[in-house]
Amino acid sequence: MIAMILAAGFGTRLRPLTDRIAKPALPLPGTTLLECNLALAARAGATEVVVNAHHLPHTVARVAREAADRLSLRLHLCFESGAILGTGGALVAARPLLDRGAPFLLLNGDVLTDLDPRRALDAHLATGADTTMVLRPMPKGADFAPVEVDARGNIARIAGLGREAQVAEELRSFAFTGIHVLTPAIFETLPADGASCVNRAGHVGLIRAGRRVSAHVEEGGRWSDVGTPERYLEANLDLLEGRYRLPSVSGFQMSAGIVVAEGASIEDGASLVAPSYVGPGVTVRAGAKVGPRAVLHEGCVVEGEVVEAVVPPGGLVSRGRTVRSAIA
Template sequence: MKAMILAAGLGTRLRPLTNTIPKPLLPVGGTPLIVWNLLLLKRHGFSQVVINLHHLGPMIEQALGTGSKFGIRIIYPHEPVLLGTGGGVKQAEPHFSGEPVLILNGDTLVELDLEALRDFHRARNAAATLVLREDPDAARWGLVEIGDQGQILRITGKGLMNSIPTASRMFAGIHILHPRLLRQVPKGVTSSIIGPYVGAIEREEPVFGYDLQGYWSDIGTAERYTQAERDVRAGLIRLEDRQPVEPHVPLK
C-alpha cells in the first residue's frame, strides 16, 4: 500500500510564518512537521509516498529530495491550482496503481499504529476507513456518526438518515480509501474528499471508523503550533522511538 501526504495548502491561519515557509516544513521539536510523518510511515513499512505540492512546493521538494535519506521513495504531483482534498487525491490517482492508499494531512502530528489501521481496513474489505477521535467539540470540527459495528452512518449530517448512531466522533484527517471511490470526482476541479465518502455511505458501501487512542494535533493555528512544541518538550510525542503515549492526549 502506498501513502499520500497532503501538503499543497496555503497555511493561511499560520501567517505570517507560512508566507515564506510552507506549513509542512515548519519545525516541531527542531524537525520539519512533514518529516515526523515520513518517519512514522517508514516505521510502519511504507516505502512509497506521494506528496502533492502547491504553495512554496519547490521548497518542500528541495528539503525532502527523492526520499532516499528517509529510506523511502517520494513522488511529487504538482497542483498549478489548489485542488482541495478531493481534487488533490484525484490528481494523484495514477500513482496509486488501482490499490488502496493511506492519506495523511501534512499539518497533522500524530502517533498511530498504521499497520493495525491497514489490517483493520483489509479485514473488513472496506471501501474506506477514516481515523476518528473522541472530542467534545466534534460537531465544530465536523461530526461523524458511527453505528454499533464501527460503520460510519453520517458525516456532517449527510449519509444514512434512517440509521441511529451509537457514538459521535471527529475525523482526524487520516484515512484509507479505495480508488474506485474517486470515479465520480472531476479531475482538475477543487473538491473535498468528504463528498465521495458520503456517496459511498449512501450506497451502503462499507465505510468504517477507526478510533485513535494516541497523540494527535492539527497544527492549524499559532496556538496549536505552540502547544505542539510544548507537547514535544514534555515527551507526549517523541521523534526517535515514536512510541504511543497512553492515555489519549486531547487537543488543547
C-alpha cells in the same frame, strides 16, 4: 505499499509564519510536520510516498526530498499550478501513481500525531471496507465537523452528509484524525476534474452509494491539528518534552535536557535552562537567557530572553526583549 501526504494548503490561520514557509514544512525540534508524517507512513510499511504542493511549493519540496532520503522512501512530487485542487482533486491528480488495485494510506501533512497507521491498515483489511477513516473521541469544546458512526462500526454521516437518518438509530460522533486507508473505490465518487473534498465527495459519495466506509477509532496516543499559532507553539513544546512517541526522524530524539544542533553558536555569558532546543545555525548572544521550554529554530538570533516560547527560522529576539508563552 504507497502513501500520499497532503501538503498543498495555504495555512492561513498561521500567517505570517506561512507567508514564508508552507505549513507542512514548518519546523519542530529536530524535524518538521511533514517529516513526522512521512515517518508514520514508513512505519506503516510504505516504501513510496506521493506529496502534493501548491502554496510555497519549494519549501514543501525541499523538506520532502530531505526527509524521504533519510527514511529511504521513493518520493513522487505533484505540483498543483493554478487553482488549488483540494484533498479530493489532489488524489485524482495523483491517481496514476496511487491506483494499483490495493489499499493505500492518505495523511494530512499538517497534523502532528503518534497514532500508528498500521493498526488502521490491519483493521481495514479485516473488515473488507471500501475505505476506512481513523477517528478519535471528540475533544471537549472542539468545533470539528462530526463523523457519525453506527453500531456496526460503519460511518453513516460526515459533517451531516451521507446516509439518511434511520428511526431509533443511535450514532456516535467522533473527530477525524486526517488519516485514511483508501482503495481505488474512492476514485469512483470523486469528480474527474477540478477541486473537490475527499471526505464530502469521496467518502460521502460511497456512503450514499451503499458502499462500506468503516471507522477505526483510536482512543489513545496524541494528536493535534497544528492549524493555529497556539497549537503550533504547543506542538513544539510537547515535542521538546518528549510527549509524542514518534518514529525516529532525522536521527534525532528529544530529551528533557538541552539539545544544541550542529552549527549553533552559544556565546560565553549566555544562559541555557533545560529543557531547550537550539537549532542549526542559531546564535545565542552573551547575556541572553534561553529556557526553560524554549525552541530556537534554524538561523535565529537571540540577544534577549526566551521562555516557554518558539523563535521561528531567521527570527531575532533583540537585547532587552522577552518572549514568553508565545511565538516570536
